[in-house]
Amino acid sequence: MLNINTNKKIRIAKFIAKSGLCSRRAAEIKILNGDVSVDGNMISSPALNVSIKSIVIVDGQKIKYPNDTELFLYHKPKGLIVSKKDEKNRMTIFDDLPPSFNGLFSVGRLDKESSGLLLLTNNGDLSRYLELPRNNFQRSYQVVINGKLSEDQLNRIKRGLRIGDFYYKPIKIYPKKSNKRLSVYELLLSEGKNREIRKIIRYFKFSVLDLYRTNYGPYSIGNLKPSEFIKADIDLLDFS
Numbered sequence: 690m691l692n693i694n695t696n697k698k699i700r701i702a703k704f705i706a707k708s709g710l711c712s713r714r715a716a717e718i719k720i721l722n723g724d725v726s727v728d729g730n731m732i733s734s735p736a737l738n739v740s741i742k743s744i745v746i747v748d749g750q751k752i753k754y755p756n757d758t759e760l761f762l763y764h765k766p767k768g769l770i771v772s773k774k775d776e777k778n779r780m781t782i783f784d785d786l787p788p789s790f791n792g793l794f795s796v797g798r799l800d801k802e803s804s805g806l807l808l809l810t811n812n813g814d815l816s817r818y819l820e821l822p823r824n825n826f827q828r829s830y831q832v833v834i835n836g837k838l839s840e841d842q843l844n845r846i847k848r849g850l851r852i853g854d855f856y857y858k859p860i861k862i863y864p865k866k867s868n869k870r871l872s873v874y875e876l877l878l879s880e881g882k883n884r885e886i887r888k889i890i891r892y893f894k895f896s897v898l899d900l901y902r903t904n905y906g907p908y909s910i911g912n913l914k915p916s917e918f919i920k921a922d923i924d925l926l927d928f929s
Contacts, residue, residue, distance in 0.1 A: 698738040698739060698740050699738065700735065700736055700737065700738055701716075701720060701725065701732060701735060701736075701737045701745070702716040702736075703716075703814060704741065704743070704754055705719070705725070705752065705813075706812070707758070707811075707814060708745075708753060708811075709794065709811040710747060710792070710813075712794075712813040712817060713814055716735070716747075716813075719747055719748070720732060720734065721733065721735070724747060725746070725747050726745070727739050727743050728743055728744050741754040758810065758811065758812040758923060759811050759920065760808060760809070760812075760923050761790075761793070761808070761810070761918050761919065761920055761921060762808060762913060762918060762919050763806075763807045763808070763809055763913075763917075763918040764804070764806065764807075764913040764914060764915050764917050764918070765804055765806075765807040766785065766915035767801075767802055767803070767804045768780065769782050769784070769785055769801065770782070770801055771795050771798040771799055771807065773791070779801070782795070782807070786918070790809065792811060793809040794809065794810050794812070794813055795807055795808070796808035796809070796810065796815075796905070797819075797820050800887070802900070803901070803902065804901050804902075805830070805831075805900075805902030805903060805910055806904065806905055806908065806909070806910040806913075807902070808908065808921070809918070815923075818926075818928055819905070819926075822879060822880040826905060827878070827904070827905075827906065828879070828904065828906075829875065829876070829877050829903045829904035829905075830876045830878075830886060830901065830902050830903065831865070831873065831876075831899075831900075831901045832874050832875075832876060832886055832897055832899070832900050833871055833873050833897070834872055834890055834895045835870065835895055835896050836871070836872065837867050838864075838872065838893060843862055843864070846859075846860050846889060847862060850889070850892075852888060852889070852892050855888075857882065857885060857888075857889060858878070858880055861876065861877040861878070862874050862875070862877075863875045863876075886900060887900065906925075908921055908925070
């Protein structure tokens, strides 16, 4: 957990992001649109430095700079959408979590039919730091498919391949077990394009029967059961 120096000043966009309201980029847009006031004065510059004790109002809502940055490990069950709201009124992870989690950001996403480790934080900058491919946080997945990939197919995945307009970077893939009906593989990747694993498996004419994330960077799902969560140790990250 990161302790905050209450005497320091930071840029207003970062203040808003750390409050958990939105990302820094979204905060900059709100500032430029005239939706933010600091200590009673409307502002127009995302570069303005403010005290973390300042009274900041965004869209008429007073926000606070958190005393601590928090990160949680959550075992997302199948069937839930990773979103604050769903236009089809489907269940989201925030229907599964306590109301106090409503202001948190998810670090990336898992699709509706995938399960496993999902990171949640109250710090928009930390969320983006963990998501950016250049920071090289490795994600580990276990995937079950209805068949067996050939050695050539495995090697193509390891080298990287193009599917339509998308190039998928090399993925480390390890066979775990198989029988006549299905196979289990472990995949390690540092960048998560939308439904990347499912699209690659479908490209080779197989279907994903189960997709489960076990690790994200230094964090492991461990013994967490579906819907369970625990607070993570931020000291495992080089983030400030």
